[in-house]
Each structure stands twice: as structure tokens, then as C-alpha cells.
Amino acid sequence: MDRDPVRRLLGRAVFERGRWSLDPARRHLGVRPLRWKGPHAPEPGDFVVAEVGADGEARLIEVLGAEDRPQWDVPAILSQFRIRSHFGPSVEAEAAAFGEPGAHERRGRLDLRDQLVVTIDPADARDHDDALSVRRAAEDRLEVGIHIADVSWYVRPESALDAEARTRGTSVYLPGAVVPMLPERLSADLCSLRDGVDRLALSVLVTLDPSGALHDYRFAATVIRSRASLSYEQVQAALDGVAPLADGLQEPIEILARLARALRRRRHAVGALAIESPEIKAVVDETGETIAMSRRTALESHQLIEEFMLLANRCVGEAGDVRGAGVLYRVHEPPTRQRIEDLDAMLKALSLPRLARLDQPHRALQGLLAVSLEPAKRRLVHRLALRALPRAVYLHKDLGHFGLATREYCHFTSPIRRYPDLHNHRRVREWVHGQKDGAWDSHANHLLADACTAREQEAAEAEREATKVKGLRLMAGRLGERLSGSISGLTPRGFFVELDEPPVDGFVRIGHYEDDRFELDASGVRLVGRRTRKRYQLGDPIAVVVARVDVPAREMDLATVPTTMRRTGRVPRRQGWR
Numbered sequence: 001m002d003r004d005p006v007r008r009l010l011g012r013a014v015f016e017r018g019r020w021s022l023d024p025a026r027r028h029l030g031v032r033p034l035r036w037k038g039p040h041a042p043e044p045g046d047f048v049v050a051e052v053g054a055d056g057e058a059r060l061i062e063v064l065g066a067e068d069r070p071q072w073d074v075p076a077i078l079s080q081f082r083i084r085s086h087f088g089p090s091v092e093a094e095a096a097a098f099g100e101p102g103a104h105e106r107r108g109r110l111d112l113r114d115q116l117v118v119t120i121d122p123a124d125a126r127d128h129d130d131a132l133s134v135r136r137a138a139e140d141r142l143e144v145g146i147h148i149a150d151v152s153w154y155v156r157p158e159s160a161l162d163a164e165a166r167t168r169g170t171s172v173y174l175p176g177a178v179v180p181m182l183p184e185r186l187s188a189d190l191c192s193l194r195d196g197v198d199r200l201a202l203s204v205l206v207t208l209d210p211s212g213a214l215h216d217y218r219f220a221a222t223v224i225r226s227r228a229s230l231s232y233e234q235v236q237a238a239l240d241g242v243a244p245l246a247d248g249l250q251e252p253i254e255i256l257a258r259l260a261r262a263l264r265r266r267r268h269a270v271g272a273l274a275i276e277s278p279e280i281k282a283v284v285d286e287t288g289e290t291i292a293m294s295r296r297t298a299l300e301s302h303q304l305i306e307e308f309m310l311l312a313n314r315c316v317g318e319a320g321d322v323r324g325a326g327v328l329y330r331v332h333e334p335p336t337r338q339r340i341e342d343l344d345a346m347l348k349a350l351s352l353p354r355l356a357r358l359d360q361p362h363r364a365l366q367g368l369l370a371v372s373l374e375p376a377k378r379r380l381v382h383r384l385a386l387r388a389l390p391r392a393v394y395l396h397k398d399l400g401h402f403g404l405a406t407r408e409y410c411h412f413t414s415p416i417r418r419y420p421d422l423h424n425h426r427r428v429r430e431w432v433h434g435q436k437d438g439a440w441d442s443h444a445n446h447l448l449a450d451a452c453t454a455r456e457q458e459a460a461e462a463e464r465e466a467t468k469v470k471g472l473r474l475m476a477g478r479l480g481e482r483l484s485g486s487i488s489g490l491t492p493r494g495f496f497v498e499l500d501e502p503p504v505d506g507f508v509r510i511g512h513y514e515d516d517r518f519e520l521d522a523s524g525v526r527l528v529g530r531r532t533r534k535r536y537q538l539g540d541p542i543a544v545v546v547a548r549v550d551v552p553a554r555e556m557d558l559a560t561v562p563t564t565m566r567r568t569g570r571v572p573r574r575q576g577w578r
Contacts, residue, residue: 007052010080012552013042013060022050022058025552036060047072047552049079070288073469074177081462083172087183090160095183098154098190101198105153106223109200113225116252117147119193120305123231126178128193129416131201131226132308134252134259141215143207144259146312147224149191150200151415152425155182166448169455171417174466175282175290180417187416195226202428204312204412212262217315221432235301257300260307267310271362271405274369276382280503282470290474293502309413310404316424317408321398325427326440328420328449329410332392334402335361343388349523350539352381362405376486380539383488393453394420396445420452468554471504475556476549482561487540490527492520495536497544497558506556508544510536513560 011024013034020034025047034050035057042048042063050058062079064072078085087095115135119128133145155161165181172179180187193199201224207216228249237243239257244250268274278295285291313330320327335343337358344355353371355364365385373381389403394411401409412428415421429435485506489496494510510518516529518536526537536542548557 008061008080008082009050009052009058010047010064010076010552011050011058013044013046013048013063015044022048025554027553032056032058034058034060047076049076070284070290070470070473073288073466073473074174077174077462077466077469078172078179080465081458083179083459083462084164084168085179087164088160091164092183092185094159094161095154095185098185100190101200101223105200106198108221110203110220110222112145112147112203112222113198115145115224116248117145117193117224117226118228118230118249118253119195119226120230120232120235120301123233126188127180127191127416128226128229129191130305130309130413131193131224132256132305133224134255137207140209141207142209142255142259143205144256144308145222146204146206146308146413147193147201147222148203148312148413148425149193149416150202150221150425151182151186151191151422152202152429153200154186154191155422157426161186165419165422166451169419169452170459172459172462174463175470176284176286176288181419182416191416193224193226195229198223198225202425202432204315206311206315208259208262210258210262212259212266214311214315219316219319219428219432221429232299232301232305235304236299239300256308257304260304263307263311264303267307267404267406268366271366273362273365273385273403273405275386275403276369276378277386278379278503280467280471282467284470290470293471293474293504295503313412314406314409316412316428317398317410319431320410320424320427321408323431325430326396326442326445327410327427328394328396328423328445328452329398329408330392330401330420331395331399332401332403333390333399335388335390339388340364343384345523346384346525346538347381349521349525350380350537352377352539362402376541377539380486380488391457394449394456396442396449418452419455420449423448465554468505469551471502472549472551472554472556474502475504475506475546476551478546479549481546482543483546484541484543485558487536487538487542490520490524490536490538492518494518495527497542499544504556506544506546506558508558508560510560 009024011022014021014023021031022034023031036059047064048060049062050060052058064076115133117131117133119131121128129149131147135143137143155165168181171181201222203220203222205218205220206214208214235253238245238250238253245253281294281296282290283292317327317329340358340361344358347354353368356367357364368381369385398408400407410424411418411421412424413421415425483499485497485499487495488498494508496505496507498505510527516531518527518529521528526535528535543561544558545561547559
């Protein structure tokens, strides 16, 4: 939904009979007159961004260029979702005024520079906002330091930096590009826990026993110096014994991994869900051209970091609840009874494992997700379970987190890229220094939570759209190819197919390729031909042909493999194929 009466559209500039018009990428929106002022005239056929008011006239605001230039994909997405990509002079000036932390910045902080601290991130990460350390605190106790970049030291309330970060709400990660919440002087430098340099942090120091039981925690303003910036792949190779880490890093990483496994077992024992939702990544070159599409593989090294970040978030949330502080909570409400019943009905119709106890959704979903299935069916079960759950949101009060089976949960560990984390850092700073600020207004926090949720959802939509565009660009060169996939969604007009390789989604307009009329059955999990009784069912494997790719319209049409093609190997000429 638009935030104001003006609608922003992406489309093609068309010049015919002495008049300019906008042909929207979403064709159903209709062609309309195109106007502009100033020198930024498009070339015929260029893709442009225009704003359309109540009068229906399109007013040009940005020229993106021709559709065959993939370097325009990111600017097009940023314009489509109104994402701010540049920082104003006052914001840049505030960021530039900060220097490397010295004696003044270190004063009053717990000095942990002698401890072995490491960061573990994706190999291409530009910002490192969390780090870990571990040391023996007693014979059967270990102290783990969860060190988070102290962004709140630099970004003060009422500053230009704070106003900009609050407006953006989150960093946006697009294929080959990052739109940071904070200027790079902070996000990629002073607030990034790079190895070999002093960095300011807010640390959660937790005391655990080998079984993962939490015995104590405390917060501290610290100064740290990371010994190494490790990638997930490096840590995984070390844990697998393929490439052990040097410089005394192997043992602490193994200790952290054992503790993370214990923490994970404890979370699952109380009902936390382990839903697998493989992220699709687009790999692009420096010109924006798509090199590959891949599913991110879940590694134990990912889980290692995840467990300690979850633990730190729970500690901050619990402390916020005890203090009655103005924390923004991360809330995930339970699914309704109707959603659980609908999920069970779909599982039954698909002859998949059922939910054991509908009156105990935590245990029922846990049992379902733990069933051993072949990869395609497992992906389908996890996708259906995820669709049955509501979205997690930010809220000014604690309503619990269903997916994690916990209460008093908040976001704290990514203040470089999420504003709620920065807000909660300020609460922790108050606890450490015994100070208060003006952020205790419940109504103001309610409005802030809503705004942060909206920005997060917009960023997620932009990221999905950008990944989709890059996938379509890859498929544009594969017209006529026969590929395999599985049916991932159904509508009365046809069905969506998720290709096996590359993992890109397309749509089969079933009426173009079958001499029959198909209807959704009562369960909503299959299309059935009225005459032939032929069925297309959710999750079914299917062979398809790439029939049409329209990058600006964000569409790929797939065709079922016809009999003539099975016999001759040629793609027949028929309606809807281009």
C-alpha cells in the first residue's frame, strides 16, 4: 500500500505521434501520458520511474535506461521501493567528525583487548557488528563474551545520524550492492569490529556450564580488539577437521561450537521450531550481470553464531522486562487455530505426515518438522509450515516469540543495520551507566515499533524483488530449455514452479498448454481438469520449458512439456510462446 496518494510506477517511455507516454511494467495499470520538467529527457524505450497523482498523469522523476543493461537493476529497485540511497551533507559530516577510538573513548570501559576475540561472518561481509570470546571462569563454568559494536556511542539521540537511521530503519542488501542504514565511515569502519584495531563495544558476558545452562549474565561497555575475521566456511572447515585454524583459534572455536550445540538442544527441548527456509542468493559481476543463482547451505558455523546472538537477545529482553525499560521487543504471535487446522488439512490432502496434536501447536509443528523426508517433500513441508505462521514484528510490549518458544525476546545484536537494535543499545547503555533518556514514552515506542516493522518488510520485499530480477536475467538466455522443478503454488489460472537448478520461480498458464479447463479442488492443493481429470498437485515434480522471460514485468512463463516435444525434442509454436 502506498504511503501517500501519489503512486510511483516503473515503466517504459514511449514516443508515438509526437507524444510521450508511460507504459507501466505492470501492464494492467494502463498506458498514461508522460510529462517532465528540466533536462532529464528519456530516450524512447528507456525504463523510467514516474509518479502518478489523482489526475492519472505520469510525471517523470528518474531515467533508468534500457532494459538490457543489468547495472540499472539496483537503481530501479531502489526507486520502486523508495529506498534512500544517499546520505545528506549533515549526516556525512557528523560521521566524518569521529576518529579512531583513543584514551577519551576508552575511559570507563572494561578493557578486553587481551582476550582472544574473533568475528565470524560471510566471506563477503563489509560490516562486522558482532564478535565472540570464551574463557574458563571456574572449574565447570565458561564465560562467553558476546561483543556487539557500540553504535550508540556514535549515533546519539536527536542527531542528524540518528534521524537518518530512524528514517531508514534497516540496511538493505541487494545482489552486488548494500544500502547501509549508517554512512560507511561508521558501518564499514569505526563500528565494524575489524581485526587488529581497537573497537568500542557493548558486551553481554554470559556464564554457562557445559550443558548450556545459563548461570549468570552481565552487561559492560568494553573496548576489544579482534584477533581474526573468520568466514563461515573457514570455521566449518575447522569444525570438520578439514583445515584446522592456526594461532590458537582452533580450541576456542571448538568450545564455542560445543556450547552452541548444547544451547540449541535446550531451545528445542522447550519447543523452539527449526524451520528450514533456504535463502536464494544471486551472484553478480561488477556490471550487475548474473553469474549464478544458488541456495545458501545451512552450516553448523551459522548455527554457532545464531545461538549466541539469540542468547544475547534473550538476556537483554529479560533485563528490559525486569527494569520495565523502554525496550522494543521482537514479537511472534502463535498461529490461530484455524491456520493450524488448515495446515493439517493440506498435509492430509497431500498424503504428507500430519500434525499430532492440534491443541499443542508448538509440539505438533516440532514433530512435523522433525520427520525424515526426501528433500523435495521436506522443502514443501517446511514451506507450508512457514506459511501457517504469522510474521514476526516489533512491538513496544512483550507478547512472546512463538517460533523461539520464549518470552522477553528482543533484537540487540545488529545495531549497524537495524534501528530497533540501536534503540535497545541505548537502554543497555542506561543500565551500564545508571542513566536515563527520554525514550520511555510508551506511545512513542509503539509508533517507532510500527515504523521499524514497516521498513523491515519493505526492505525484505526489495531484496526478494532484486533477487528475482537477477534470476530472470539469468533465464533470459535459456529460452526453450527443458528443466526440472516442483510445483510450489497454485492459482485458478495455473501454477508456480520452483526450478531445481537454477533455483528460480516461473509460472505455467495451464490454459495455454492443456486442452481442458482446470479448477482448484476443495483442499486447495491441486488443479484438476474437468474433462480429463488430469491433476497438478502442490509439491509434484514436473518437467517444463522456458517459454517467455520479461525482466521489467518480473515474469517468467514456463510451459508443460508437450507430447510433440517429448518425441522430437523441439519446442512447438503455440499460443503464449515467445
